[in-house]
Amino acid sequence: MSYYLGLDCGGTLIKAGIYDETGHEYAVARSALDTISRQPGWQERNLANLWHHAAAVIHKAIASSGLPACAISGVGISAQGKGVYLLDRQGQVLRDGILSSDQRALDIVRTWQQDGIPEQLYPHTLQTLWTGHPVSLLRWLKLNEPGTWAQIGHVLMAHDYLRFCLTGQIACEETNISESNLFNMQTGRYDPALAALLGIEEIMDRLPPVIGATDIAGTVTAQAAALTGLAVGTPVVGGLFDVVSTALCAGIVDETRLNAVMGTWSVTSGITRQIKTHPTQRFVHGRHAVPGQYIVHAASPTSAANLEWVSRNMGATSAAPDHASINAAIAALPKAHSSVQFLPFLFGSNAGLGMKSGFYGLQAAHEPAHLLQAVYEGVVFSHYSHLLQMRECFSTVEALRVTGGPARSEVWMQMLSDMSGLPVEIPAVEETGCLGAALATAVGLGVHADFQSAVLATATPLTVIHADPTARDAYQHKYQRYQRLIECLRQFEEVPAQALPPFLPGAPA
Template structure:
């Protein structure tokens, strides 16, 4: 039996999973991933700490199993997309990595929108413009850190950087780079004209060669082997954008018209298609790990990370027993619940620069009231993306949901009630790690392609049907939530006008 490691670099944890060729999990390890937020809107990560977290996760994984490292035939990485992780011209770390949830480039992106640049680039990139894109961050660096900007040797995203530390090879992986705004969706390559439009044409030489997800990127170096305890020479494959990884493992495809909800740091709604169409709304199209297919998705950093923040600041981790919390939420009477929460702690999906907040709090409200408001606010943000995606995938009637909140039956029933759609929860542990390991299996030749691999993996599915008795309550609550967001927009606009 061959074994493979899938490394999942997320916003909260670094995870490493060991799988056999049948997709069976033989061990899992995770390490908390810290971020640095020294200034408002800044979200960074120390690159040495990122590498150390990866090494720790792999070491801890090997400690949980008696599988000899020489039996591990490949490793690949699934990671958050966007952001930038830079090395200098000597190949050393240049500065902290900047995550996709960073918003320091807000004024630049607002200016680009005012100039109509977002509309101008869309036919070429099939992407929107926002603060977490590499192009936005690189333009900010040019204006605010010119010395660092001049010394950029290579522009990576998270999995590119980790792969570089494992192999010493400089590459950029296709599914992630296809959503960078460096990339021309028509030619499937970088586009110098795009860099000129963003005013960062000096970065042309810093763009790494592009490789596909299952391409061999290099081998574990002797130095990396000492840090990870993996065997020197173990093959390392391209990897993939974590949204793509989750979509693969959720079981959605271009034929079944199901959509994937990812509930994690980001609210993500994804669909798979083999056609790029022109709609009234500019949908984001990225390259899928399956040849000649695209992943279409709506996303914003408005999901479960908002609840994690609530738990962190309103009680220590042990105080938030999730079974107890679920019971407290169910005890709140819907018709008497008038607390609203707007989950824009890390970004907004209804306007640049909008802030988060509760509305309607009074002294009689309980923790159950607050948690219910947080859960509902997160679902309402997801619902905005879903309503847009229904225009692109009008026959959708099932949501395949992945992420930490799927452990809560109460929350998942709320999701079914908010959307009025059937909710399915595939019993797949760690979709990011499994997706990455699957790519390694294909790269190593255990499967001919990703579709063949995924079809061999079996998983049960939990089902939640919408309760029609809750429809009126959530229609009213969602309308009130939207009115509150409109007021938040007015507040932001008045601040900008001052």
């Protein structure tokens, strides 16, 4: 029997899991990751600390499995996309990594939108422009940290950095870098014309070579082995964008199913062999790990991380929310009955650049359970917005397959099914990012011929939750009010400061 270790780096946790070729799990270890917010909207991560936590969870998973290090045949890595992780020309960390939820480049993206840059990019990249895209952050660094900009030697994403820590080899993996706005989806290569259009043409010679998800990118070094407990020389494959990893583990193989990922990010994705077009919408496409296929998705950092923040700041006595108590409190309330609305935009928005989070509709009779219910609803409403967009190009969807922490909450999943009107299917996979990375390793080492056979060999049972038709109208009504509230606040956010009447000292405010 061969065993494979998958490392998954998310927005709030890093996890390592060990699996055999049938997908059987032998051990999982997790560790919380710190996020640095030096200013509102800034989201950074200390890269030495990230590697320390990665090494620790790998070491713990191996120890928990009871397997000798030599039994681990290979390592794969799944990680959140976007953001930027920089090394200098000597391969040393240049600064803290910037996460995909970072919003410091907001004004840059607004200017690009006003200048029609997204429309010029899209035919080549099949991407929209977001504040946390590598190109947005690189432009910000060029304008605001010229010293950093001048020293950049290598531009990486999260799993590229962790792979470098394990192997000492520098490369960018295709499923992730294909969504950077520096990658021409038509040619399958970096495109200097894209960088020039964005004003960062100097970055081209600092972009590492592109490797595939299952390509062997290097082997574990002696230094990494000492920290992780892995054997020296263990192969490490390219790895996966975590959206691709979860879609594989959720068994998304055709257009009858969409995958909703609920974590730090709200993501709804589907798999297709065709570029999806629409008269008014631009759908984000990325290279899928399966040759000839694309992963199409709508995404925003508007998901379950909002619950973690709200719970922590509502006087919780522990760092982790008491999910069982929260679920029980929400289940005791009538569905979609409260007037309380929550905008799940603590870490970004899918409703407009610069939109902020908040509660609206509070009255004296409301209790903490109503606020928590509103958080659940707000996250579901955000997912539903993505689902509506995705169904414009996936018209044959029969069910929604859900992965991520909230999938363990029957209350939350019932709410999502009631809101969408679709059955919610929950795969019996604890850590889809880890398992997906392990599958990439098994395919790369030839244990499985391809991802299709790997997914078939590791298929898991599904829990299915069906919509309550009596609740749909109530949720739809509250969703319409949610959208009206967003529209009012969008107008508020878009009013330029200079357009407001001057404040006169001594006058009524």
